[in-house]
Amino acid sequence: MTRTVVVTGGGTGIGYAVASMFAAEGARVYITGRRESVLSEARSRLGDGVSTIVCDATDPDQIEALRDGLPATVDVLVNNAGGNREFDAPPGGGGGPLGAVGLGGQAGPKPDDLRAMAAGWRSNLEGNLLSAVLTTAALDKQLAPGGAVVHIGSFAADRGAGSYGAAKAAMNSWNIFLARQLGPRDITSNVVAPGYIADTEFFRDRTNQQFHDARVAETMNGRAGYPEDIAGAVVFLASPAARHITAQVINVNGGALTTR
Ligand code: NDP
Numbered sequence: 418m419t420r421t422v423v424v425t426g427g428g429t430g431i432g433y434a435v436a437s438m439f440a441a442e443g444a445r446v447y448i449t450g451r452r453e454s455v456l457s458e459a460r461s462r463l464g465d466g467v468s469t470i471v472c473d474a475t476d477p478d479q480i481e482a483l484r485d486g487l488p489a490t491v492d493v494l495v496n497n498a499g500g501n502r503e504f505d506a507p508p509g510g511g512g513g514p515l516g517a518v519g520l521g522g523q524a525g526p527k528p529d530d531l532r533a534m535a536a537g538w539r540s541n542l543e544g545n546l547l548s549a550v551l552t553t554a555a556l557d558k559q560l561a562p563g564g565a566v567v568h569i570g571s572f573a574a575d576r577g578a579g580s581y582g583a584a585k586a587a588m589n590s591w592n593i594f595l596a597r598q599l600g601p602r603d604i605t606s607n608v609v610a611p612g613y614i615a616d617t618e619f620f621r622d623r624t625n626q627q628f629h630d631a632r633v634a635e636t637m638n639g640r641a642g643y644p645e646d647i648a649g650a651v652v653f654l655a656s657p658a659a660r661h662i663t664a665q666v667i668n669v670n671g672g673a674l675t676t677r
Contacts, residue, residue, distance in 0.1 A: 420444045421491050422655075425474050425552055426498030428455040430617025431569060433463075434644030435495050438652050440466045447487060449474065449498070474498040474548035484555040491559040493655045496549035496568040501581040502540040504621045538580040545584035550591060562603040565655040568592060569647065570610040570666060572674045585610070589666050596664035605663040609650045612670025615641040637672030 422439045426432040427448025440446045440463050448463075449472040450456050456469035472483040474496075528534065549568050560566065573582035574589055589608055596606040613632035620628075633641055650669050653659055668676055 420493060421447070421488050422493040422495070423447045423449070423487060423491055423556065424495040424497055425449045425472070425548070427495075428452065428459040428469075430619060431611065431614060431644045431647045432495070432497040433459055434648035435497060435651050436467060437463055438645070438648045439493070439655075440464060442652070444493075445488075449483060474552050475543045477551060480551050480555045483552075484559070487556070487559060489559060490561045491556055492561050492564045494553060494556055494560065494564075494566045495651055496552055496566070498548050498552075499545040499569065499584075500619055501573075501578070502544055503537065503579065503581065504619075504623055506537070538583075541580035541584045542587070545581065546587050546591070549588060553595065560599070560602070560604050563660075564604045565659070566595065566599065566604065566606045567651045567654050568606075568608045569651075570608040572610050572612045572668060572670050574610060574666075575674055575676075592666070593664045600663060603660075605654065605660065607654050607662060607664070608666040609647055609654065610666050610668045610670070611647050612636070612642050612668070612673040614644060614647060616643055632673070635673040636670070640671060642669065642671060 420439075422436075422444045424432050424436045424439070424446065427436040427446070428450040432448065436446045436448050436459070444466065446463070446467045447470055448456060448459060448467060449470050451471065451473045453471050456471065460467050460469050470483050470486050472479045474480065553566060568588055570588050571582070571585040574585035576582065592606055592608045599606050613635075615629065629641065633639060646669055650667055654662060654667065668674060
């Protein structure tokens with residue numbers, strides 16, 4: 418049976434790799450994002466099994482339109498859309514190269530500018546948490562028994578990274594609530610939490626060799642993560658082999674962050 422898979426933010430980076438892996442399995446894949454040109458370009462590379470729907474995952478009207486544009490049944494929902502909105506701020510408001518410092522939260526708005534701080538926190542909570550909450554709620558009735566919801570979190574949730582890390586930590590908490598709600602319907606809900614992943618648009622143009630080398634040095638296997646590393650974990654969580662895994666956070670970070 419052909420599965421229907423929805424990947425938010427599927428036009429680039431991790432979401433693109435997830436869409437590509439499901440498409441290679443023969444799934445019917447829908448990718449979303451805010452930039453139509455990026456989605457069309459992704460679709461032309463991914464092939465006929467992939468459809469695109471422009472949707473800002475923070476906008477309830479656009480999410481309702483997405484819901485109405487999807488088939489009656491969705492087997493897998495991947496809430497991948499997100500990113501650290503501090504990296505979109507102009508220099509002085511969280512801007513500048515990252516150097517060897519941590520993953521975001523290191524250069525947010527000054528604490529005496531409460532309005533800028535409120536805007537920054539709202540933006541990261543909306544873009545990384547509310548986006549997943551609203552999309553999942555909208556598609557709830559379409560989610561099929563035996564299906565899976567997978568959210569892309571971050572190791573920033575456990576390392577501390579300002580509003581971005583806080584939003585991803587809140588996602589981990591909400592995931593437990595959601596898993597409890599979906600469990601009786603035989604639908605799993607899990608978070609895949611990447612470490613440093615190279616070759617995506619996440620860091621905009623703010624990384625440099627020093628930053629890259631520092632992130633790699635934190636790992637036990639001496640390399641950066643790549644989108645396919647995350648996609649592999651997502652596809653596994655949506656597979657028959659993972660039906661008893663729910664309410665969990667699966668870390669994929671080369672050992673950069675250890676958990677018990
Ligand atoms: P990218 O920036 O390449 O991918 C993010 C994708 O999400 C883009 O295609 C973007 O497209 C889309 N997107 C962003 N905001 C929205 C929105 N409001 N509505 C719809 N689509 C949206 O970076 P990554 O692939 O690295 O990021 C994917 C996920 O992985 C994110 O949730 C990120 O937080 C997480 N992550 C990444 C890490 C890394 O090191 N790269 C580490 C840990 C977590 P568009 O702009 O066109 O909307």
